[in-house]
Amino acid sequence: MIQSSRKNLKTQSLQINNRYQEYPKLEVCNLNKSFTTQRKQLVVLQNINFQLYPSEFVCVVGASGCGKSTLINIIAGLLPPTSGEVKVDGEVVLGPGPDRGMVFQNYTLYPWLTVAGNISFGSRLRSLSAKQRKERIAYFLEVVGLTQFAKAYPKQLSGGMKQRVAIARALANEPDVLLMDEPFGALDAQTKEQMQQFLLNLWQQTQTTIWMITHDVEEAVFLSQRVFVMSSNPGEIKQEIAIDLPQDRDVEIKLTPEFTAIKRKVMHCLRDC
Known part of the structure; x- marks a missing residue:
């Protein structure tokens, strides 16, 4: 098994943002999540819809408390949605499973x-x-x-x-999908940048579909092919921003006008949320 996987990793060409795949790798459909408190019902996530296709790297940004961690826990099968569903390869997620890998901020x-x-x-x-x-x-x-x-x-x-x-x-x-919850949030600036380059190279090598939460707009733009911007109260995906940058990137790209323009666009969107 591992020998065939190794051969595939070395010989298959990377296909990014192939929107014409018949089936998405990960699909979130009409997802809502509420918690009942003593005083009222708290709506945390509302009408979340998106699709991830094979070999995509997508980052999610949003203010603290917008429901990002709740969303990733639902996708991982650690929390049930109030309504709606999550699918991996067309199969509804009913709990944790080997089709979804998880990496947290704390190394665990x-x-x-x-x-x-x-x-x-x-x-x-x-x-x-x-x-x-x-x-x-x-x-x-x-x-x-x-x-x-x-x-x-x-x-x-x-x-x-x-x-x-x-x-x-x-x-x-x-796993079919790798879920990452602020994996570099606890690292110092230099190590964080090194790990960003490492992850980007690893993704290009393995072709793993990645869905990652981050507070760092620069990190999101550097790593991903699309960025989802979430608003708060309740948490919604307000905008999807395509990252029109070369697939082969190194940290020097962060200094280019093209990178700065995309970063500014994401930050403006966050402020409007």
Whole structure:
């Protein structure tokens, strides 16, 4: 399995923003979420609709409290919607599943496991032989550049390295969609920029469909092909902004007039929300 996946990753061409796919990879349909308090019913999300196609990288930005984390938890199957539905490959999401990987801001690594042990944790629940599991671990250690740290424990790693392990652990289960909730929010500015470039390169290599929450507008513009801007009270997707930049990007692109213009457009949209 891992050998065929490795071959595909090296030979398939990356297809971005293919809106003509018959089926989206991820679909959110007429989704609403409310919580009942002692005084009234609090509407957190209202009429959320969007589609993600294979190999897309989409970021979501919005003010604190707009419902971004509630939305990602519903997509992950950790919370039920009040109404509406989430579909992955046309199948309705009824709870957590291996078709969706999740990466959080906090690294959520198991401190008693090595880097290799953390990466292989999910595969233990799958019917893989010892050889297949070993190959999978070796491959993803190489993908995230941590082969030399296979036997290290989380306490021996930097913040950026810990997040690489968390990303590798999520990808090792070969999810259809990778969900990321502010994965670089706890990192210093220099490490954060390095991790942005790392994630962009990793996405181009693996072709994984990614849906990511971030507070950082610059990060959203740098990483994604589309940006969803959410408003608050209740949370709604107010605008979708296409990121018209080359697919092959490095951090120097942040200094270009084209990048600055798109960033300004997203920020103005946030202010209007």
